[in-house]
Amino acid sequence: MEDGHARAAGLRSTRQRRAVLDALGRCPEFISAQELHARLTDAGGTVGLTTVYRTLRELDRAGLVDVVRDDSGERLYLRRPTDEHRHYLICRCCGRSQPVDAEAVEVWAAGLAEATGFAELEHTLELTGVCADCRPGGAEEPCPRQPACAR
Template sequence: MGEAEAEARSGRVRAARLRSTRQRRAVLETLGRCREFISAQELHTRLAGTGSTVGLTTVYRTLRELDRAGLVDVVRDEGGERLYLQRPTGEHRHHLICRDCGRSRPVDAEAVEEWAARLAETTGFTELEHTLELSGVCDRCR
């Protein structure tokens, strides 16, 4: 992981008003190396493989904080388990997830974002959040 990428990630954490703890940095660094969505337990296993002593409860708590701060994308797998992927930018994104292999692909969902903004405006809601999960079978698994 490059120094510029680590600094950008650190800046997003500060902007989200999260303290930069040793555990949070370890979770973010390991999550930043993931190219596909990952469960909290798998992330914990990878952390342990690096010699980190971050506990599983801390991993779950950190992921919840990162989600609330908008620093990760979250989807659920077929069994309902939450999977996480660090956002390369602060932008909310949507993903297509392969039900067979778990591979993910970001999609341009501008129409969804526009619809959500219109809905918030017409209903008078503020701070609107939404989740859109799209799954199918990718070209590799067909």
């Protein structure tokens, strides 16, 4: 995620915010604030966990990240590749995410807003399953991403 997107969304640029944005931009899958903070720390960064949480919350409000919740309710973040939010299918075992076409959901939500007179309608749709790599009877080796895989 380029710093220009953050500025365009009205977020002030700081060294720490740029570090969070850069680290988040290198994550191909959803990541928790704590995991993101650990990556920053492991790379020698000096960004505090509170700053990571605050920055992610600001990015969410600005529409620059997609957010889902894991089984425990923890929020996970992924850089939004477009100006529109996306829906994802997430593996309950390894956490791998895959964007899915959910145009029918968007049309339904827009129609619902129009029919009820609600404005600024927001929605959350979470789809979970078990990916082919983690599905019992799949590959012989255990899931490499999570030892507690259901196999």
